[in-house]
Amino acid sequence: MNMKTFKLGGVHPAANKLSDKAPVVVAAIPAEVAIPMAQNLGAPSKAVVQKGDKVKVGTVIGEPGGFLSSYVHSSVSGTVTKVDVVPDATGKKVPAVFIKVEGDEWEESIDRTPELKKDIALDKQQIIDKVKEMGIVGMGGATFPTQVKLTPPPAFKPEVVIINAVECEPYLTSDHSLMLAHAEEILVGVEILKKAMGVQKAIIGIEANKPDAIALMEEKAKAYPGTTVQPLKLKYPQGGEKQLINACIGKEVPSGGLPIATGALVQNVGTAFAVYEAVQKNKPLFERIVTVTGKSLAKPSNFLARVGTPLADLIEAAGGLPKDTGKVISGGPMMGKAMPAVESYMVKGCSGILIMPNEEARRKEASPCIRCAKCVNACPMGLSPYILAKYSQKNILDKAEEERVYDCIECGSCSFSCPANRPLLDWIRQGKGKVMGILRARAAEAKAKADAAKAAAEAKQEPAKA
Amino acid sequence: MSPHVHTATTVQSCMRDVLIALAPALIVSFCFFGLGAVLVTLTSVASCVIFEFVIQKYILKVTPSVSDLSAIVTGVLLAFNLPSNIPLWIVIIGALVAIGIGKMAFGGIGCNIFNPALVGRVFLLIAYPVQMTTWPVSGSMGYTDVETAATPLALFTQWFGAETPEAADAIMAQMPSALDMLLGTTGGAMGEVSALALLLGFCYLLVRKVITWHAPVAIFAAAYIMALICGYGAYGSLQMLLTGGMMLGAIYMATDYTTSPMNNKGLLIYGCFIGILTILIRRFGAYPEGMSFAILIMNGFTPIINTYVKPTRFGVVKAAKK
Numbered sequence: 133m134n135m136k137t138f139k140l141g142g143v144h145p146a147a148n149k150l151s152d153k154a155p156v157v158v159a160a161i162p163a164e165v166a167i168p169m170a171q172n173l174g175a176p177s178k179a180v181v182q183k184g185d186k187v188k189v190g191t192v193i194g195e196p197g198g199f200l201s202s203y204v205h206s207s208v209s210g211t212v213t214k215v216d217v218v219p220d221a222t223g224k225k226v227p228a229v230f231i232k233v234e235g236d237e238w239e240e241s242i243d244r245t246p247e248l249k250k251d252i253a254l255d256k257q258q259i260i261d262k263v264k265e266m267g268i269v270g271m272g273g274a275t276f277p278t279q280v281k282l283t284p285p286p287a288f289k290p291e292v293v294i295i296n297a298v299e300c301e302p303y304l305t306s307d308h309s310l311m312l313a314h315a316e317e318i319l320v321g322v323e324i325l326k327k328a329m330g331v332q333k334a335i336i337g338i339e340a341n342k343p344d345a346i347a348l349m350e351e352k353a354k355a356y357p358g359t360t361v362q363p364l365k366l367k368y369p370q371g372g373e374k375q376l377i378n379a380c381i382g383k384e385v386p387s388g389g390l391p392i393a394t395g396a397l398v399q400n401v402g403t404a405f406a407v408y409e410a411v412q413k414n415k416p417l418f419e420r421i422v423t424v425t426g427k428s429l430a431k432p433s434n435f436l437a438r439v440g441t442p443l444a445d446l447i448e449a450a451g452g453l454p455k456d457t458g459k460v461i462s463g464g465p466m467m468g469k470a471m472p473a474v475e476s477y478m479v480k481g482c483s484g485i486l487i488m489p490n491e492e493a494r495r496k497e498a499s500p501c502i503r504c505a506k507c508v509n510a511c512p513m514g515l516s517p518y519i520l521a522k523y524s525q526k527n528i529l530d531k532a533e534e535e536r537v538y539d540c541i542e543c544g545s546c547s548f549s550c551p552a553n554r555p556l557l558d559w560i561r562q563g564k565g566k567v568m569g570i571l572r573a574r575a576a577e578a579k580a581k582a583d584a585a586k587a588a589a590e591a592k593q594e595p596a597k598a
Numbered sequence: 599m600s601p602h603v604h605t606a607t608t609v610q611s612c613m614r615d616v617l618i619a620l621a622p623a624l625i626v627s628f629c630f631f632g633l634g635a636v637l638v639t640l641t642s643v644a645s646c647v648i649f650e651f652v653i654q655k656y657i658l659k660v661t662p663s664v665s666d667l668s669a670i671v672t673g674v675l676l677a678f679n680l681p682s683n684i685p686l687w688i689v690i691i692g693a694l695v696a697i698g699i700g701k702m703a704f705g706g707i708g709c710n711i712f713n714p715a716l717v718g719r720v721f722l723l724i725a726y727p728v729q730m731t732t733w734p735v736s737g738s739m740g741y742t743d744v745e746t747a748a749t750p751l752a753l754f755t756q757w758f759g760a761e762t763p764e765a766a767d768a769i770m771a772q773m774p775s776a777l778d779m780l781l782g783t784t785g786g787a788m789g790e791v792s793a794l795a796l797l798l799g800f801c802y803l804l805v806r807k808v809i810t811w812h813a814p815v816a817i818f819a820a821a822y823i824m825a826l827i828c829g830y831g832a833y834g835s836l837q838m839l840l841t842g843g844m845m846l847g848a849i850y851m852a853t854d855y856t857t858s859p860m861n862n863k864g865l866l867i868y869g870c871f872i873g874i875l876t877i878l879i880r881r882f883g884a885y886p887e888g889m890s891f892a893i894l895i896m897n898g899f900t901p902i903i904n905t906y907v908k909p910t911r912f913g914v915v916k917a918a919k920k
Contacts, residue, residue: 140912145603302603374912387913465603488602495604499663500708502609504855509810509862514911516860536911544601551607552708558599 135340135365138375141512142367143545145302145466147341151425151432152305156313158436159449163233165208165440166218167193170226171479172269173276174200179229185212190239190416193229196264202277203267204229207418207438209237220479221462223472231440242415248316249412252324259328259411266410267417267480271402272296272371273463275481278403282328284392291395293325293334294380295404297349298364298371300339301464304484306421307401309434311338311345314405315352321408322359329397334359335380336401339366368466369543373398375512387539402483417480424450426487428457441478443471443485458493461486466544496553507546507556513539517546521556524563529570532563538571540564609707612855613667615808619799620674620850626795627678627788631734634682635788641686643673645693653702660706668707672696675715678789678846679890680722683734688726692718712897713857716890723890733786749786750774751842751886754834758881776833779840789846796845809853812862816869817848817876824877838877847889848872857897861909868903872896 170176175198187193187206194204210233217225238244254262264279284290295318299307311318322334336353338346340363350361362380369375374385376398383394391398399407402420409415418439425432430451437446447453447460453474461468462476463484470493507517515536523532537560546556627635650669654662676696680689696718704710723730733749753773760766780793789796803809818839825835838844852858852872859868872892879888 140910143605145601145605378912384913387911389913459602461602463600466601468600468602470599470602486602493602499609499666500706502612502668502708502855503860504612505860506607508860508909511909512912514909514914516909518860535908536914539912542600548601548603549605549607551605551609551612553604553608555599557601561599 135363136379137365137367138370138378138512140514141510141545142369142375143510143548144366145368145548147366148302148427148465149305149308149341150303150427150429151423151434152308152342154305154309154432154434156309156421156434156436157449159438159441159446161208161233161236161438162441162445164213164230165233165438166216166228166230166442166477167204167207167440168218168220168226168228168477168479169194169197169204170220171204171275171439171481172200172202173274174198174280176226177201177204179215179227181212181215181229183212183214186210187212187231188237188239190242190418192416193231196277200277200280202269202279203265203416205267205416205418206231207440208233210234219471219473219476221469221471221476221482228440228477243413248320250320252320252327252411254411256328256330259324259407262411263328263407266406266415268403268406268410269417269480270400271406271420271481271483272400273467273481273483275479278399278407281397281399282325284390284397288390288392289395290329290331290392290397291333292331292381292397293322293329294376294396294398295322295325295334295336295401296371296373296376296398297336297338297342297345297401298376299342300366300368300371301466301468301484302368303425303486304423304464305425305434306423306483308342308345309423310402310405310421311342311349315348317408318349318401318404319352319356319359320412321404321406323356324407324411325397325399325404326358331397332358336361337364337370337376337380338362339364339370341366369512369541369545372512372541372543374541387536420478420480420482422446422478422482423484424487425484426454426489427492428454428489429487430454437478439478439480443476443478444474446478446485447474447487454487454489456490457487458490459486459488461488466548467542495555498554499552501552501554504551506549506551510545510549512543512545513541515539517556517560520563521546521554521559524559524561524566527563527566529563529567533567533570537564537567609666609668612808613671615803615806616671616850617667617674619802619808620671620678620789622795622798623678623789623792623846624674626792627682630792631682631788634734635677637686638680638682638684638689638788639674639677641689642677642680642693643670645690646670646673646676646697649694649697650702653698654706658702658706663707666707669697672701672714672718675789675846675850676718678850679715679719679787679843681730681733682788683732684726684729688722688729691725692722695721708856710856711900712894713851713854716851716894716897720890720894723885749842749886750779750837751880754830754838754880755886773837776837776840779837786841787843787846790841790843793840793845796849800845800849803849803853809849810862810865812865813852813858813869813872814848816866817844817852817873820870820873821877822873824874828877828881830881838880842880842887843889844876847876847893851889852893852896857900859900859903859907861907863909864900864903864907867907868896868900871899 700714700717
């Protein structure tokens with residue numbers, strides 16, 4: 133196999149794919165769901181239903197709250213009981229629509245037949261509109277509204293669609309199980325994405341620890357000219373957008389630039405499937421595969437769960453929350469967020485729920501930096517985490533900027549590799565946040581100055597004309 | 599906050615790996631130098647650990663960190679740089695200088711600028727030049743009554759200084775072969791005689807990813823080329839790599855985490871200069887051995903290298919081209 137990988141840094145955390153043999157199980161529909169209105173990167177959606185409204189599966193309950201925003205649909209049929217706030221994965225309170233479940237009645241417009249529909253009837257613009265209408269967002273966790281990503285600035289010429297089926301986060305198997313269950317649908321989804329972008333080529337990047345998925349996708353892809361499967365060497369963070377582009381086509385996303393500058397448009401494999409369902413089956417994004425896993429959990433599982441399902445229900449279905457649980461993480465162990473409380477609800481971007489026993493969750497005490505440079509060798513962006521951490525800690529922001537703290541992708545490879553257990557990324561994140569703030573302020577100031585200069589120039593010209 | 603998982607590698611495990619890598623050379627030194635080597639090693643390790651513990655607990659009043667094993671590594675490396683018949687009180691002084699001045703005075707592990715074992719060694723070399731340069735020949739197993747001989751490096755220096763071609767040939771006749779140097783059946787400091795044992799440890803460190811190849815390989819390459827330039831000849835240049843602590847220094851001392859540069863490009867530059875300086879000191883300096891001084895000099899340049907040599911950035915080269 134001709135395996136590729138990205139060029140700089142990277143680490144090898146234990147894969148711990150406990151649920152990679154578990155089939156996708158349809159999770160029970162709960163008695164009540166709470167569907168958060170902040171499920172995408174960008175502006176939250178605005179709730180368009182009120183207490184007492186009757187909804188069906190697929191009924192629009194939230195509209196985009198801005199350009200970078202998306203529609204939200206009901207995942208169940210029943211009655212809206214209230215519009216209240218719920219904690220998201222980080223504990224932040226976000227508005228949510230509570231729906232009491234009555235039966236399971238779907239909107240008639242949704243094609244519920246299982247037949248594969250290959251012919252793409254819609255044109256480029258219709259596909260993008262449909263993707264928006266069906267509330268599709270990036271399913272890898274970043275939840276970037278897909279219709280926005282499919283309309284890059286006209287200056288860039290897309291050349292290739294790259295499908296992110298890397299799943300480099302330890303423990304998670306949702307993409308893996310999706311590929312095994314819906315290979316053909318994913319490939320049609322890829323065709324739709326190619327059409328939307330006006331490109332002929334697509335590369336599906338899969339890490340080598342999923343040989344069954346690689347074999348299956350390679351076999352099925354033969355019927356789809358221009359679409360190839362690229363096996364990738366195991367290395368975290370290969371699923372990072374910049375790293376994946378680098379691994380697949382060898383190009384580097386310029387610092388501060390858009391990934392599309394390389395000609396590559398990256399979409400998660402789950403997004404490709406969601407796009408298939410949206411465009412071919414008219415099905416909004418209201419359910420997804422989520423891995424519920426952990427060493428202490430009785431039955432690590434892959435569930436097809438409705439958005440808005442209480443996470444506690446899913447954990448219960450996987451064998452219940454073990455007594456010695458130290459952390460419940462939304463996402464994988466490298467980039468996932470430890471949730472302050474389990475009282476949270478499924479969202480579109482939730483690829484996994486990881487239960488960590490106390491013993492594993494506790495961080496070891498940090499000792500002084502021995503300057504071993506392991507963090508430097510681990511950093512996939514070619515930064516020096518040890519010094520970024522120091523500048524961030526001491527609030528020396530100009531130096532942190534000089535050392536390109538803004539290039540940090542927060543993958544956690546530095547903290548992971550530190551033999552002295554120093555929480556490097558915790559510090560770097562703070563410094564990065566402040567430097568990004570300064571950069572934004574500087575850009576705003578420059579723009580204001582340019583605008584003022586332009587206005588002054590125009591004002592000068594006015595009397596001349598008169 | 600993420601990440602929620604962590605590598606199994608710790609400071610302690612790194613130091614343990616260095617000790618494992620040093621084991622073959624330690625065993626060789628015990629075999630070749632017998633009782634003396636055992637006594638010197640034990641004294642050096644024990645004094646380093648005790649000094650570190652006492653200084654941290656009673657002078658700095660911090661929790662002693664001897665469990666990270668770094669003091670043991672310093673102890674073994676210091677012992678490796680000493681002749682096996684050296685009086686033990688000198689070893690203890692060396693350990694005090696290494697740990698007290700070389701490490702603790704700068705703030706302990708991670709903060710020192712110079713390699714502690716080398717600070718100890720160089721101090722002893724200057725303070726006790728006679729005892730530090732009387733090298734027992736390999737196979738003299740005792741401690742007090744040992745056979746001594748000139749080291750290959752001393753022979754090279756004499757050879758360059760020889761006034762007649764006959765005298766030069768006579769000196770060369772005493773020179774051990776490169777194979778002897780590789781195996782370690784020559785005179786020298788305890789840990790530096792067997793290049794083979796040290797190389798074995800190098801392989802282990804590379805496999806365990808404790809160190810990268812950059813500094814040692816740069817040192818060997820630069821030293822070989824520099825030796826050729828300085829007129830040692832192809833065979834003599836190879837001998838330069840195999841003697842006088844070149845292996846020990848390049849693999850175990852120049853790669854010391856704290857005192858070497860923080861990225862691979864920096865390590866290559868640092869290594870090249872160590873190689874060049876070592877040969878220049880050996881050829882033109884007052885001391886026949888240059889490795890210790892070369893490493894210490896480049897330790898001093900490490901902060902400057904770190905300031906000016908940055909790792910290869912992702913996504914920057916292409917942006918600059920536009």
